[in-house]
Amino acid sequence: xxxxxxxxxxxxxxxxxxxxxxxxxxxxxxxxxxxxxxxxxxxxxxxxxxxxxxxxxxxxxxxxxxxxxxxxxxxxxxxxxxxxxxxxxxxxxxxxxxxxxxxxxxxxxxxxxxxxxxxxxxxxxxxxxxxxxxxxxxxxxxxxxxxxxxxxxxxxxxxxxxxxxxxxxxxxxxxxxxxxxxxxxxxxxxxxxxxxxxxxxxxxxxxxxxxxxxxxxxxxxxxxxxxxxxxxxxxxxxxxxxxxxxxxxxxxxxxxxxx
Amino acid sequence: xxxxxxxxxxxxxxxxxxxxxxxxxxxxxxxxxxxxxxxxxxxxxxxxxxxxxxxxxxxxxxxxxxxxxxxxxxxxxxxxxxxxxxxxxxxxxxxxxxxxxxxxxxxxxxxxxxxxxxxxxxxxxxxxxxxxxxxxxxxxxxxxxxxxxxxxxxxxxxxxxxxxxxxxxxxxxxxxxxxxxxxxxxxxxxxxxxxxxxxxxxxxxxxxxxxxxxxxxxxxxxxxxxxxxxxxxxxxxxxxxxxxxxxxxxxxxxxxxxxxxxxxx
Amino acid sequence: xxxxxxxxxxxxxxxxxxxxxxxxxxxxxxxxxxxxxxxxxxxxxxxxxxxxxxxxxxxxxxxxxxxxxxxxxxxxxxxxxxxxxxxxxxxxxxxxxxxxxxxxxxxxxxxxxxxxxxxxxxxxxxxxxxxxxxxxxxxxxxxxxxxxxxxxxxxxxxxxxxxxxxxxxxxxxxxxxxxxxxxxxxxxxxxxxxxxxxxxxxxxxxxxxxxxxxxxxxxxxxxxxxxxxxxxxxxxxxxxxxxxxxxxxxxxxxxxxxxxxxxxxxxxxxxxxxxxxxxxxxxxxxxxxxxxxxxxxxxxxxxxxxxxxxxxxxxxxxxxxxxxxxxxxxxxxxxxxxxxxxxxxxxxxxxxxxxxxxxxxxxxxxxxxxxxxxxxxxxxxxxxxxxxxxxxxxxxxxxxxxxxxxxxxxx
Numbered sequence: 044x045x046x047x048x049x050x051x052x053x054x055x056x057x058x059x060x061x062x063x064x065x066x067x068x069x070x071x072x073x074x075x076x077x078x079x080x081x082x083x084x085x086x087x088x089x090x091x092x093x094x095x096x097x098x099x100x101x102x103x104x105x106x107x108x109x110x111x112x113x114x115x116x117x118x119x120x121x122x123x124x125x126x127x128x129x130x131x132x133x134x135x136x137x138x139x140x141x142x143x144x145x146x147x148x149x150x151x152x153x154x155x156x157x158x159x160x161x162x163x164x165x166x167x168x169x170x171x172x173x174x175x176x177x178x179x180x181x182x183x184x185x186x187x188x189x190x191x192x193x194x195x196x197x198x199x200x201x202x203x204x205x206x207x208x209x210x211x212x213x214x215x216x217x218x219x220x221x222x223x224x225x226x227x228x229x230x231x232x233x234x235x236x237x238x239x240x241x242x243x244x245x246x247x248x249x250x251x252x253x254x255x256x257x258x259x260x261x262x263x264x265x266x267x268x269x270x271x272x273x274x275x276x277x278x279x280x281x282x283x284x285x286x287x288x289x290x291x292x293x294x295x296x297x298x299x300x301x302x
Numbered sequence: 303x304x305x306x307x308x309x310x311x312x313x314x315x316x317x318x319x320x321x322x323x324x325x326x327x328x329x330x331x332x333x334x335x336x337x338x339x340x341x342x343x344x345x346x347x348x349x350x351x352x353x354x355x356x357x358x359x360x361x362x363x364x365x366x367x368x369x370x371x372x373x374x375x376x377x378x379x380x381x382x383x384x385x386x387x388x389x390x391x392x393x394x395x396x397x398x399x400x401x402x403x404x405x406x407x408x409x410x411x412x413x414x415x416x417x418x419x420x421x422x423x424x425x426x427x428x429x430x431x432x433x434x435x436x437x438x439x440x441x442x443x444x445x446x447x448x449x450x451x452x453x454x455x456x457x458x459x460x461x462x463x464x465x466x467x468x469x470x471x472x473x474x475x476x477x478x479x480x481x482x483x484x485x486x487x488x489x490x491x492x493x494x495x496x497x498x499x500x501x502x503x504x505x506x507x508x509x510x511x512x513x514x515x516x517x518x519x520x521x522x523x524x525x526x527x528x529x530x531x532x533x534x535x536x537x538x539x540x541x542x543x544x545x546x547x548x549x550x551x552x553x554x555x556x557x558x559x560x561x562x563x564x565x566x567x
Numbered sequence: 568x569x570x571x572x573x574x575x576x577x578x579x580x581x582x583x584x585x586x587x588x589x590x591x592x593x594x595x596x597x598x599x600x601x602x603x604x605x606x607x608x609x610x611x612x613x614x615x616x617x618x619x620x621x622x623x624x625x626x627x628x629x630x631x632x633x634x635x636x637x638x639x640x641x642x643x644x645x646x647x648x649x650x651x652x653x654x655x656x657x658x659x660x661x662x663x664x665x666x667x668x669x670x671x672x673x674x675x676x677x678x679x680x681x682x683x684x685x686x687x688x689x690x691x692x693x694x695x696x697x698x699x700x701x702x703x704x705x706x707x708x709x710x711x712x713x714x715x716x717x718x719x720x721x722x723x724x725x726x727x728x729x730x731x732x733x734x735x736x737x738x739x740x741x742x743x744x745x746x747x748x749x750x751x752x753x754x755x756x757x758x759x760x761x762x763x764x765x766x767x768x769x770x771x772x773x774x775x776x777x778x779x780x781x782x783x784x785x786x787x788x789x790x791x792x793x794x795x796x797x798x799x800x801x802x803x804x805x806x807x808x809x810x811x812x813x814x815x816x817x818x819x820x821x822x823x824x825x826x827x828x829x830x831x832x833x834x835x836x837x838x839x840x841x842x843x844x845x846x847x848x849x850x851x852x853x854x855x856x857x858x859x860x861x862x863x864x865x866x867x868x869x870x871x872x873x874x875x876x877x878x879x880x881x882x883x884x885x886x887x888x889x890x891x892x893x894x895x896x897x898x899x900x901x902x903x904x905x906x907x908x909x910x911x912x913x914x915x916x917x918x919x920x921x922x923x924x925x926x927x928x929x930x931x932x933x934x935x936x937x938x939x940x941x942x943x944x945x946x947x948x949x950x951x952x953x954x955x956x957x958x959x960x961x962x963x964x965x966x967x968x969x970x971x972x973x974x975x976x977x978x
Contacts, residue, residue, distance in 0.1 A: 421938070425959065559969065
């Protein structure tokens with residue numbers, strides 16, 4: 044239950060791999076959250092996830108001041124009162140946790156971005172990954188299938204390797220082929236799993252523009268912390284992830300709805 | 303009566319087949335390749351043997367083909383899948399012909415002359431993958447089992463276009479269409495059409511066309527669409543998924559020479 | 568790769584070259600000019616320049632398989648991934664402050680006093696040189712060449728010769744000396760001699776079995792590229808030719824039990840020389856000739872007419888020619904070397920050297936009745952090369968050649 048006069052808003056981030064929803068109070072504190080894989084119609088998925096987040100917060104739709112939507116399919120959120128770009132929402136969400144100028148790296152399912160945020164939380168610029176290298180989530184799913192593990196277990200598998208097998212970063216299709224080639228050549232599943240995380244990190248480092256402090260958000264680092272380590276190794280700059288990294292966009296959308 | 307066997311170690315599935323001296327198929331098997339190709343080859347071969355009622359010692363020679371042909375430790379020889387799909391198709395169909403093999407990771411067009419000899423081949427460019435892998439992603443996104451995709455596409459009413467050149471872009475394009483509320487049946491059909499378009503771009507398809515590989519085995523719509531594209535019937539020979547393995551078994555039977563380090567004939 | 572005794576001399580020759588130019592640049596003992604691979608080096612030598620060939624440096628990065636480490640730095644500067652990977656790996660290495668030339672005692676690549684290009688081969692050498700011109704604030708001058716030439720006409724030669732003359736004021740100013748006609752004639756004479764010797768070396772591979780392959784050629788062509796116009800190159804090729812003649816007479820094959828002979832059209836894949844060489848050897852296939860290695864043959868060079876003959880030579884090159892002229896050349900070569908088939912390399916970042924893209928393989932195949940194979944790859948960017956697809960394609964191609972041969976023939 045909300046206190047008298049307290050405001051809350053929901054944020055829904057409809058991504059290509061997962062739909063995320065949060066319910067946040069006016070101070071930006073997350074009161075409830077939910078996430079589910081994006082399957083079939085975005086409209087149905089986003090409704091279900093929003094409902095689940097409200098349940099988690101033990102609130103009703105009528106308690107909400109507004110519903111912010113963002114993500115690839117933001118226009119599929121039926122009850123949205125406001126929409127904003129992913130870049131805007133990620134910046135808002137991350138700035139809430141890290142209120143300072145930063146390089147913000149959003150690593151989601153499709154299309155990683157590197158953006159610069161100034162000391163007021165404003166986005167200065169944003170650059171995406173090269174078009175051939177999109178599809179981070181589907182690449183990791185593909186890798187998981189060929190490594191005979193559930194996607195959620197890929198990180199655990201990778202943690203068992205000392206060195207990564209070489210998996211390139213040029214193109215998601217090529218990388219998929221290389222996963223198979225490395226296995227055939229005798230690399231262990233662990234090494235290939237780690238190699239996949241490195242491939243993802245490489246694609247992001249290639250975007251360029253890395254300057255400290257670097258903050259990372261998005262679902263990939265939540266499920267695959269190995270990507271974070273790989274990013275640090277490759278860029279040579281310390282990298283930290285925001286808490287609730289996968290919900291950053293949704294939080295930002297909720298904050299927008301509260302404005 | 304002698305027996306021969308072929309194992310096709312593909313990047314997605316491993317296929318095995320046992321034939322007799324008249325090239326009659328005695329048994330065949332398909333297992334997921336997974337991460338351990340050598341083990342999958344053993345499994346597939348064992349399964350096929352079981353089905354045939356014979357033991358390994360009863361098999362005169364077993365040859366390997368496919369992506370992982372070097373990993374099939376027990377093989378007596380190997381030929382590329384370019385050879386084997388061509389050889390297998392030529393057993394059932396009189397040339398000249400084009401053999402289109404659409405597998406999990408790549409697609410090939412193999413040109414054979416009237417005697418079944420290979421004249422040329424084209425494998426899909428690294429970039430323009432038109433393969434089973436793409437259909438797998440579509441099925442995942444639509445939330446359907448892969449073996450239900452063909453039946454789903456049969457219910458299509460609205461022609462949709464997936465115009466992207468490459469699997470990576472097509473993936474994004476598909477999501478855009480889902481977002482726009484397009485029907486899964488129409489999306490499934492659009493995916494098939496997109497695959498066919500990429501195959502058609504690989505070579506000039508004219509004359510007799512024979513389709514092999516796992517994709518046409520599980521997605522009969524593909525062969526039909528290819529035929530429509532060419533304004534002619536596309537022939538799907540028996541056991542299209544195991545055609546490579548069949549070709550390898552034929553090679554074993556013909557005692558064909560392995561290219562590479564000398565192998566006793 | 569074939570073990571040639573000359574390999575030791577090659578190493579010494581190239582080592583001396585790198586050390587000399589390194590010292591000249593570091594101690595400022597001689598002016599340093601950068602030159603594009605088929606640019607007007609004879610002019611530069613005659614003026615006393617030490618000449619550096621960045622394409623040779625880029626090939627070293629490719630061979631060392633370090634190119635992929637450096638390219639992203641150039642990409643970050645705004646050079647597309649689709650653009651010449653020689654350019655991006657070299658500029659990237661410069662930005663990283665690293666070079667394989669450090670193995671020869673150089674602190675960095677030799678700094679140019681002037682950059683001289685001829686865009687007869689491609690536009691990228693010009694863009695590449697402009698980067699260094701801006702970075703070092705030194706002049707970038709060159710020839711803007713006609714391309715797609717059918718027959719080399721006098722007016723084309725005139726145009727290029729005039730451009731060569733117009734280079735002189737800047738070159739003389741940087742060199743601090745006037746061009747001596749005698750020195751230019753001598754430079755052209757030596758360059759021609761090198762060309763003739765290199766050609767003779769390559770022609771030994773017309774013998775069955777071939778004493779050297781394309782892969783050997785890509786290594787041994789070093790002096791023809793960087794020491795053209797200098798006597799050291801001629802010394803080297805005299806020795807190499809003698810060795811190859813010996814091997815030819817002894818039927819000493821580069822590929823044991825040579826069964827098939829192929830022609831390679833397009834650039835090498837530098838990071839996969841050894842791997843590809845071994846692969847073809849495994850399949851008893853000798854890649855006996857290539858367009859690439861033959862591109863350092865300048866038969867038009869004539870010391871009696873230095874500038875005009877340099878101009879003509881720069882226009883006669885394969886890369887500058889029309890489709891028809893290229894096809895006629897390949898046909899001549901395939902016949903001369905007795906090739907059973909042609910491998911075309913579609914080099915992702917080098918369109919001018921990728922002759923797969925406008926239907927040539929099919930036309931040639933039909934006309935000559937021999938099969939062709941197209942391989943996807945790149946000079947330096949190994950992400951564009953699939954070991955797996957290359958192996959399957961090559962193996963499949965050789966199987967096809969074997970099947971087409973009548974039983975018992977050349978087993």
